[in-house]
Amino acid sequence: HLICLLFLIAGLPLANVGYKLPLVTLIKLPYFIAQTFIKNIFLVAAILLVVMFFWLLIIKLLQTIPAIMSGKSFSDAVRYSWFEMSAKKIRHLTLVFLTNLIVLLLLIGLVFCIQTLVDRVPF
Structure with missing residues (x-):
């Protein structure tokens, strides 16, 4: 447990x-x-x-x-x-985690930039 x-x-x-x-x-x-x-x-x-x-x-x-x-x-x-x-497996899992984290942060930044652009551009 x-x-x-x-x-x-x-x-x-x-x-x-x-x-x-x-x-x-x-x-x-x-x-x-x-x-x-x-x-x-x-x-x-x-x-x-x-x-x-x-x-x-x-x-x-x-x-x-x-x-x-x-x-x-x-x-x-x-x-x-x-x-x-082993250290190799830990390095691989850490790399996968960091890659996912970077992609997630980039997507969040992209969505934030698009939202800011849509909010500021008059339609």
Whole structure:
């Protein structure tokens, strides 16, 4: 259950970028906490570093649940998952994630520019 909880926590930020996970969409960040993040950029940078480290940990443990379902004990499954995820696989997953993030940001910027242009041009 601990691994499932970690995967759920890792999926929390994904609900804000368009991935709809039913349980994650029920969790909302209170307004006063969001205001604290907006005011302190160093706090946001520290939290982003922690989240990135957490996601790397989750990527290393990605094979744990399938290993448990195949009959391994929890400790053997964690050990298997930890050594199965090589640096090459982590680099590949990180590259895929960053590529998706860049494409998403470019699309958001394009839509924003088109919307600004449509708002300013009189018809």
